[in-house]
Structure formats: C-alpha cells, structure tokens
Amino acid sequence: MAVVGAGPAGASAALALGGRGLRVGIIEKAVPPRYKTCGGGVLRRALALLPVDVRAAVERECFAAELVHHGPDLRFVCRRDRPIVSMVMRDRFDHLVTEAAVRAGAQLFAGTTVLDVMPGGDDVRLVTSAGEIRARFVVAADGANSVVARKTGRPEIRDVFPALECEVSFAAEKMAPFLENARFDFGLVPAGYGWVFPKRDHLSIGVGTTRRGAANLPQAYARYLAALGLGPPLREERHGYLIPCRPREGMFGARRVLFAGDAAGLADPVTAEGITAGILSGQLAAQAILDGDFAEAAVKRAYREALEERLLGELRIARRLAWVLYECPRLRAALLTRHGRGMSELMTRIVSGESTYRAAVRRPGNYFKLFRRAA
Ligand SMILES: Cc1cc2nc3c(=O)[nH]c(=O)nc-3n(C[C@H](O)[C@H](O)[C@H](O)COP(=O)(O)OP(=O)(O)OC[C@H]3O[C@@H](n4cnc5c(N)ncnc54)[C@H](O)[C@@H]3O)c2cc1C
Structure with missing residues (x-):
C-alpha cells in the first residue's frame, strides 16, 4: 500500500491502515515537519475525526467565531463552551498525525518525490526520486497540484x-x-x-x-x-x-488509485476549509481498501459510496450556498441583514459538527432550505 503525501489526508489514510499487518509506505516529497500554506484553523468537526491527540500543536483555542460584513456593516459573534476552531501551525499538526501513522506501522519515505505513476491490473508502479515502488493500491493525497492526478490523466479541478x-x-x-x-x-x-x-x-x-x-x-x-x-x-x-473546491471529475476512473483530500478537490466551497475533508476522505479510502479486500471493483465501489454518503452530498449543498455568498453580494447582504444571527449560528453548528448542510436544508422553515435543490 502506498500513500502519496503526508498532509492530513495522507497521514489519516496511513493511520487508518495501520496495525493490520499491511505494508504501508507514506511517500512525502518534503522532510516533515514542513511548512504548509494554510490558516491552520482546525474546526471542531475535524478534530472530532482524529484518533490522535494533537493538543501539542494547538497554539490557541477560539471559543467564539466572529462574522463581520462590510457594506452593510454587520457583526455576529457565536460562542460555544468548547473550542469552535483550534489554531495550529500545520508543520507541527501534520507531523503529529504522520508520527502516529508511523507508530501504527507505516514507513515514511521523507524527501521522496513521486515523479510518475503507472497504474496496472494488479498493482501500481510509482517512479520516485528514490527509485521505483510497487503498491497494490495508492491513496493519492498529494494536494492541490496532485502529480498522481496529472500522471493518471485526470482532468484539472475546475473550481x-x-x-x-x-x-x-x-x-x-x-x-x-x-x-x-x-x-x-x-x-x-x-x-x-x-x-x-x-x-x-x-x-x-x-x-x-x-x-x-x-x-x-x-x-x-x-x-x-x-x-x-x-x-x-x-x-x-x-x-x-x-x-480546490469542486470534486475532481473522473477521480474514480484511475486504476487502483483512490484520490483523497485536496487531490480529490474536496474542500468546503463555503469556507474553503479542507482539513476536515482531508482527514475524512483519507480514512474512508483506507476503510474502502480494507472492506473491499484489495479487489479493485469492490474497493472503488466502497469508496465511492462512502464518499457520497459522508461528503459529496454535503459539498453539493455547500456549493449552492457558496454561490449566493460569493456571486450574489446583494442577496447575501439582504439575507445577512434579515437572518444574519441565525445563519451565523447555523454555520457555527455545521463547522462544529453539531449539524450538517443536509440537516440544515431539511429543517422546515429554515432559510437554508433555499439551497436545498441539490441535496
Ligand atoms: C491560504 C490557505 C489557507 C487555508 N486555511 C485553512 C484553514 O484554516 N483550515 C482548513 O481546514 N483548511 C485550510 N486550507 C485548506 C487546507 O490547507 C487543505 O485543504 C489541506 O491541507 C488538504 O490536505 P491534504 O492532505 O489533502 O493536502 P496537503 O496538506 O496539501 O498535503 C499534500 C502533501 O503531499 C506532498 N506532495 C505533493 N506532491 C508530492 C509528490 N509528487 N510526491 C510526494 N509528496 C508530494 C506535499 O509535500 C504535502 O505534504 C487553506 C489553504 C490555503 C491555501
């Protein structure tokens, strides 16, 4: 098993595959801990997914989220008694999850770049800066500029x-x-x-x-x-x-390769937050490989179904909401003027894992039902 990339998606996949006697290699072009361009806001819904104690990487915990709107000037502050966002620097955060995966049995090939990918019927050949690696499955978690996607002919992510x-x-x-x-x-x-x-x-x-x-x-x-x-x-x-804020077209089409995190285009289109989807999709990819017992069709089916159930439906609704938020400034201003407090509270519930976009659009009388058609 090979995982390309030691960000939240790759490290979570490797961690979920650990402890089962499988040979799992994490191929990472940088030498961790490495800087990652990121706000480092880890939402409560992301932390809840992680089976690792990452408190050592948390620099501040924010118990309040503040939404400020300019023109018209509006301000909403939502508070919780547990942190809504834990602030990290990604070098330490990603490294802690990667170290946990290594403790669970994965081998880290640090400073090793994947240069080419050749999927086949029984395995995938990865050409790396340190030689060739063969794996029965590859979890492609190599981020927004995924080399694995390019080398397997996947189209670029549109949004x-x-x-x-x-x-x-x-x-x-x-x-x-x-x-x-x-x-x-x-x-x-x-x-x-x-x-x-x-x-x-x-x-x-x-x-x-x-x-x-x-x-x-x-x-x-x-x-x-x-x-x-x-x-x-x-x-x-x-x-x-x-x-990348739109699931990559054709991502289920590459043989014996499962795309996760930014390589799959799974960031939330409303918040552009991608750590939650990275962790979740990495875990789902690992689980699909185990459930499908390495049989290509079964693994692909399991991954597609799990992603659809846990993420893709959510992202479709989020995309409609994002469209209003970013493309219709007058409608956004009108909605926030009338419902700003309620909408901010609802978003806080969603990012805290207390609710979901789907649940929000299904609630009778809720203004989020405006975005329901894609659910
Ligand atoms: C400016 C900015 C701010 C952001 N702020 C937030 C935020 O506050 N909260 C949030 O949740 N999300 C935020 N995001 C999004 C978040 O950073 C990503 O969604 C998240 O990092 C995706 O995780 P990943 O594991 O899929 O990919 P990455 O974290 O990008 O990890 C990919 C890994 O693959 C490695 N790699 C790449 N190519 C190769 C190769 N050829 N061979 C081997 N290794 C390779 C890279 O070195 C990297 O370690 C932000 C993004 C940006 C750009």
Missing part, C-alpha cells in the same frame, strides 16, 4: 479558491483585540473573504477568492489590513496557494 496567507506580527497592543476570536470578514475581498486567526505569538491573516485571476489578492490583503486598523506589520511572511 479553485486562490488564497494568500500571511504570518504577521504587530506590537502586542495592536494584536490584543484579535487574540480571542476566529474572525471572518465578507464584503472586502471580491467574491471571497478575509480571516484573522490568532496564533501563539502572531496572527495568520489571509484573503481568498472564488475568482481565479480576477481578484488582486495582494491589493485585497492591503485593504483588509487597513480595514482592521492594522498598519504595516513588524514581521510578515507571505504565502499563496490554491484550495
């Missing part, structure tokens, strides 16, 4: 969310008002949003948009800092990357 993530510090008194809440701002970034995530000694501030090529993210970021009342930072590190 991506380009995002700019900045690790910034300011004088303590400037950062103080931002240290408690996970903050999300709408109405400043064209067809997207901005966020402020507090870390132990700095802030992760980012902007992202659903419009590839149309929004100038560095400009949007500068406007966002000004709107937050923050001048030039004392220290700043900028990283840009893409978040």
Whole structure:
C-alpha cells in the first residue's frame, strides 16, 4: 500500500491502515515537519475525526467565531463552551498525525518525490526520486497540484479558491483585540473573504477568492489590513496557494488509485476549509481498501459510496450556498441583514459538527432550505 503525501489526508489514510499487518509506505516529497500554506484553523468537526491527540500543536483555542460584513456593516459573534476552531501551525499538526501513522506501522519515505505513476491490473508502479515502488493500491493525497492526478490523466479541478496567507506580527497592543476570536470578514475581498486567526505569538491573516485571476489578492490583503486598523506589520511572511473546491471529475476512473483530500478537490466551497475533508476522505479510502479486500471493483465501489454518503452530498449543498455568498453580494447582504444571527449560528453548528448542510436544508422553515435543490 502506498500513500502519496503526508498532509492530513495522507497521514489519516496511513493511520487508518495501520496495525493490520499491511505494508504501508507514506511517500512525502518534503522532510516533515514542513511548512504548509494554510490558516491552520482546525474546526471542531475535524478534530472530532482524529484518533490522535494533537493538543501539542494547538497554539490557541477560539471559543467564539466572529462574522463581520462590510457594506452593510454587520457583526455576529457565536460562542460555544468548547473550542469552535483550534489554531495550529500545520508543520507541527501534520507531523503529529504522520508520527502516529508511523507508530501504527507505516514507513515514511521523507524527501521522496513521486515523479510518475503507472497504474496496472494488479498493482501500481510509482517512479520516485528514490527509485521505483510497487503498491497494490495508492491513496493519492498529494494536494492541490496532485502529480498522481496529472500522471493518471485526470482532468484539472475546475473550481479553485486562490488564497494568500500571511504570518504577521504587530506590537502586542495592536494584536490584543484579535487574540480571542476566529474572525471572518465578507464584503472586502471580491467574491471571497478575509480571516484573522490568532496564533501563539502572531496572527495568520489571509484573503481568498472564488475568482481565479480576477481578484488582486495582494491589493485585497492591503485593504483588509487597513480595514482592521492594522498598519504595516513588524514581521510578515507571505504565502499563496490554491484550495480546490469542486470534486475532481473522473477521480474514480484511475486504476487502483483512490484520490483523497485536496487531490480529490474536496474542500468546503463555503469556507474553503479542507482539513476536515482531508482527514475524512483519507480514512474512508483506507476503510474502502480494507472492506473491499484489495479487489479493485469492490474497493472503488466502497469508496465511492462512502464518499457520497459522508461528503459529496454535503459539498453539493455547500456549493449552492457558496454561490449566493460569493456571486450574489446583494442577496447575501439582504439575507445577512434579515437572518444574519441565525445563519451565523447555523454555520457555527455545521463547522462544529453539531449539524450538517443536509440537516440544515431539511429543517422546515429554515432559510437554508433555499439551497436545498441539490441535496
Ligand atoms: C491560504 C490557505 C489557507 C487555508 N486555511 C485553512 C484553514 O484554516 N483550515 C482548513 O481546514 N483548511 C485550510 N486550507 C485548506 C487546507 O490547507 C487543505 O485543504 C489541506 O491541507 C488538504 O490536505 P491534504 O492532505 O489533502 O493536502 P496537503 O496538506 O496539501 O498535503 C499534500 C502533501 O503531499 C506532498 N506532495 C505533493 N506532491 C508530492 C509528490 N509528487 N510526491 C510526494 N509528496 C508530494 C506535499 O509535500 C504535502 O505534504 C487553506 C489553504 C490555503 C491555501
């Protein structure tokens, strides 16, 4: 068994395959712990899936989520007595899950890049920077620019969310008002949003948009800092990357390869959050391989059914909601003006794992039923 990529999807797949006497290799081009461009906001619904104690990676816990809307100016704060978002730096978080997979028996090939992929009837040949590896199944968890997808002829993911993530510090008194809440701002970034995530000694501030090529993210970021009342930072590190927000077409078509996480395009189109789907899809891929007993058709069927049941239906509803949120600013403003408190509470319930998009659209009388048609 080979897992390509040691992010949340790959590490979770390898962990779920552990302890069963199988030979599992994790092939990772970086040497962990490695920086990953990410806000590092791990939602409660993601943490609930992980059978690993990752508290050592948590820098701050946010018990409140703050939604700020600009034009009209609105602000909603939702609180819980358990953390809604746990803030991590991804190098430490991903490394903890990978270490757990290694303890469960996986072998980590760090600093090893997959260069080519040749699926066959009985196994898959992976050409790597350290030689050839053969595996009965491959879990492709190699992220948004998946080499496995390219080499197996899968089409590019159509909807991506380009995002700019900045690790910034300011004088303590400037950062103080931002240290408690996970903050999300709408109405400043064209067809997207901005966020402020507090870390132990700095802030992760980012902007992202659903419009590839149309929004100038560095400009949007500068406007966002000004709107937050923050001048030039004392220290700043900028990283840009893409978040794939539409399931990859043809992802079930590659022989003996199961795509998971960003490689499969499973991030939530509303929040562009992909850690939950990464963990879940990695686990479902592993379970499908075990349930299907390595028989190709049975494994594929099990994975497709499990993904449909647990994720794809959710993502279809989320996509409709995202369309209103990002493509219909006047409707968004009207809905938030009338129902902002209720909608913020409902989103908080969804990201906390207390509810789902499907449950929300099925509730009689709920405004989320507007997005029901795709359920
Ligand atoms: C700016 C930004 C902010 C974000 N903020 C959040 C957030 O706050 N919360 C959230 O939930 N999500 C967030 N996301 C999304 C989240 O980062 C991803 O959805 C998540 O990392 C997907 O996990 P993954 O395991 O599928 O892929 P990744 O985490 O990308 O892991 C893929 C791994 O594969 C390795 N790899 C790639 N190619 C090869 C190869 N050829 N050979 C071997 N190894 C390879 C990479 O080195 C990497 O370690 C953000 C994304 C961006 C860009």
